[in-house]
Amino acid sequence: xxxGMMTFPVITxxxxxxxxxxxxxxxxxxxxxxxxxxxxxxxxxxxxxxxVRGVMKTRDGEETPMMVSDIVPxxxxxxxxxxxxxxxxxxxxxxxxxxxSRLELHARIDGPRAEELASSMAGLDxxxxxxxxxxxxxxxxxxxxxxxxxxxxxxxx
Numbered sequence: 366x367x368x369g370m371m372t373f374p375v376i377t378x379x380x381x382x383x384x385x386x387x388x389x390x391x392x393x394x395x396x397x398x399x400x401x402x403x404x405x406x407x408x409x410x411x412x413x414x415x416x417v418r419g420v421m422k423t424r425d426g427e428e429t430p431m432m433v434s435d436i437v438p439x440x441x442x443x444x445x446x447x448x449x450x451x452x453x454x455x456x457x458x459x460x461x462x463x464x465x466s467r468l469e470l471h472a473r474i475d476g477p478r479a480e481e482l483a484s485s486m487a488g489l490d491x492x493x494x495x496x497x498x499x500x501x502x503x504x505x506x507x508x509x510x511x512x513x514x515x516x517x518x519x520x521x522x
Contacts, residue, residue: 369479374490376470380501382508384439384459384466390500391442391457400499403492407431421446451476455493470497
């Protein structure tokens with residue numbers, strides 16, 4: 366069996382709010398539908414922790430098995446979705462900068478069908494960028510900032 370890997374462009378954005386608030390939102394998976402319009406729910410089988418499994422469901426899809434694959438307190442949350450022939454891993458990072466936060470999303474597909482799966486997910490980077498902009502809007506509103514246009518960047522992989 367040949368094992369492949371496909372990476373998507375890195376999604377970046379900045380916020381006026383401190384990074385720990387974004388990390389907290391990413392770790393509270395029940396809130397994801399509040400800022401990711403395509404997500405119906407994420408349910409974990411146990412309290413949050415590395416290796417904890419659960420399911421996620423997009424609004425137009427079926428339940429898909431997933432796992433929390435990494436957590437770096439205050440910095441990173443990573444989830445892995447199990448697909449037929451591969452896995453989709455998205456790493457969410459929040460870094461402190463002069464204005465507040467620099468946020469990054471890194472996505473990759475691993476597995477024997479990585480290339481085919483990546484092709485079927487064309488546009489994932491735009492979805493992730495939109496979700497990140499939605500998260501920024503929610504968190505900034507919660508912290509008393511006026512609504513503004515959030516600019517996300519998509520960096521080549």
